Structures are given as structure tokens and as C-alpha cells.
Amino acid sequence: MSDTKISALDLTKEVPRSPRSKVGGYVVAGRTLDKCRAEVAGTAGEYHFNCPLDTVFLEFAGISPDAFKEFVATGADDDAVAAWIKENGSGKSEEEIILWNNSLRYKRISEMEVKLQVFLEDYIDEFIPEGKQVYYWFDVYDIEEGRI
Numbered sequence: 554m555s556d557t558k559i560s561a562l563d564l565t566k567e568v569p570r571s572p573r574s575k576v577g578g579y580v581v582a583g584r585t586l587d588k589c590r591a592e593v594a595g596t597a598g599e600y601h602f603n604c605p606l607d608t609v610f611l612e613f614a615g616i617s618p619d620a621f622k623e624f625v626a627t628g629a630d631d632d633a634v635a636a637w638i639k640e641n642g643s644g645k646s647e648e649e650i651i652l653w654n655n656s657l658r659y660k661r662i663s664e665m666e667v668k669l670q671v672f673l674e675d676y677i678d679e680f681i682p683e684g685k686q687v688y689y690w691f692d693v694y695d696i697e698e699g700r701i
Contacts, residue, residue: 559628561590565598568698572606572691573658577635578647580654581610584694586634589625605669613653615643660690 562569569591574583585607591597603611603618611618616638624637645653662673677687685696695701 559590559594559626560630561594561596562587563596563598564588564591564600565596569600571695571698571700573695575654576631577614577638578650578654579610579614579638580657580691581606582614582634582638583631585610585621586625586631589622593622593626609657614638614645616641658689658691662687662690665690 564587569587570583572581572584574580576582576586585602588597588600588604588607589602591600592602602622607618611621620641624641625634629637662670662677665673673693677693680697681687681693682696685701687693687696692701
């Protein structure tokens with residue numbers, strides 16, 4: 554594995570993709586992949602692979618975090634990772650993936666489990682600039698990281 558060249562973002566200097574970014578048809582997967590690559594490369598900074606958001610994707614896709622990380626460590630590009638997810642995941646139909654994607658894309662904070670609502674209440678106050686409006690869960694990431 555040490556001889557494998559990982560093309561990874563330096564998350565100490567830049568941010569991972571938006572959770573809206575898809576790999577293999579799944580939202581969140583692009584972001585999860587960026588953080589996983591950075592962790593393998595030692596450039597994750599304050600970002601963590603297999604955080605609760607990553608877990609939402611990995612569990613829905615039917616993929617273990619360890620197996621995902623092991624494959625990503627081979628240096629696979631986005632297309633190869635997408636094919637690997639399809640081969641090794643739980644075989645979700647296109648319709649199931651689209652419904653899941655939309656349920657996350659448009660999830661309001663008030664629709665989340667209470668524990669996350671409580672966490673986000675203070676988090677939003679601390680990290681989202683005054684005047685920026687959070688309409689959906691993914692807005693928190695995109696506002697904080699300067700995409701919107």
C-alpha cells in the first residue's frame with residue numbers, strides 16, 4: 554500500500570466536495586471519498602472519514618467503512634470507486650437511490666433525530682455567519698465551506 558499513489562485533496566488547505574456531489578449515483582459519496590482519500594494520504598486535517606454523515610451513505614449503500622477505505626487506498630479514481638460501490642454494495646435500484654438522494658438533499662433540520670437537532674442548534678449559531686439561512690441539512694456544509 555505504501556507504493557500506491559493516492560490522489561487526495563489536502564483538507565488542511567481546501568474543503569471536500571459538497572454532500573450534494575454524487576459518485577456512483579449517491580449524494581454524500583463524493584464528500585465521503587474525498588475525506589477517505591485525505592485520511593489515507595495523511596491530509597485530512599480536521600475532517601474525519603466515517604463521520605455520521607459518511608455512515609449514512611455507507612450504511613444505505615451496504616458498504617463497510619473498512620472495505621471502502623481499503624479499496625480507496627488502491628488509488629482508484631472516481632469512476633473505479635463508483636463501479637466498486639455498485640459491485641460491492643447492497644444493490645439498490647436506481648429508484649431507491651433517487652428517493653434516498655432526495656430525502657437527504659431536502660432534509661430539514663426539524664426532520665432529523667432530536668440528538669442531531671440539538672447538536673446543530675449550537676453548531677449553526679457558532680459556525681454559520683449571521684444573515685445566512687439554513688433551509689436544508691446540506692446547507693450547513695455548503696455555507697460553512699463557502700459554496701453558498
